[in-house]
Amino acid sequence: MDSSGLHRVALAVDGASMFHAQQKIGWFFDPRRLLSHFDEQPATTMVAAFWYASIREPQDQRPFRDALTSIGFTVRTKLVREYTDENDQRHFSGANLEVEICLDLLSVAGRSDEVVLLSGSRHLERLLESLRSRGLRLTLVHTEGMVARDLRNAADRFIDLNDLRHGIEKVETLHASAFSRG
DSSP: OOOOOOOOEEEEEEEEEEEEEHHHTTTOOOOHHHHHHEEEEEEEEEEEEEEEEESSSTTTHHHHHHHHHHHTTTEEEEEEEEEEEEEEEEEEEEOOOOOHHHHHHHHHGGGGGGGEEOOOOOOGGHHHHHHHHHHHHHEEOOEEETHHHHHHHSSSSSEEEGGHHHHBBBOOOOOOOTTTTT
């Protein structure tokens, strides 16, 4: 806690991992409601919120990324790798954003009490171990059956995304949302 007695939270969202999790469970969360859920807990303040996205072109998802920035997320992107096979077919391989997640969370560790990580990547297990050794509480949010066991075991607390549905689900309105895919 900081000198004012507030519990300081850092939030990190692995966009690709969460997109696949949301497809599996059949509903999508609203990034604004997600941010509010973790920021509006009693005596809590959000010290940092990060969103990581892999993109094919620099302008991909621009309205979505701009909306994330406007509500308080720091958005990190990386281009996916493109390659051509022997039949001149274009293929894409995922952009690995784990290094960015590690650097950002380690950089805010000194001013945080808790890290909330939305990811299922087993590559982040060592990060959680390092953050725990610094005294941080670690909350992992994902979907049962889609999160690496090692990552889940490294966290202090696991929250199934479905348990948060009521408070964070994207609610469609009559007006086009800034978060709609277009």
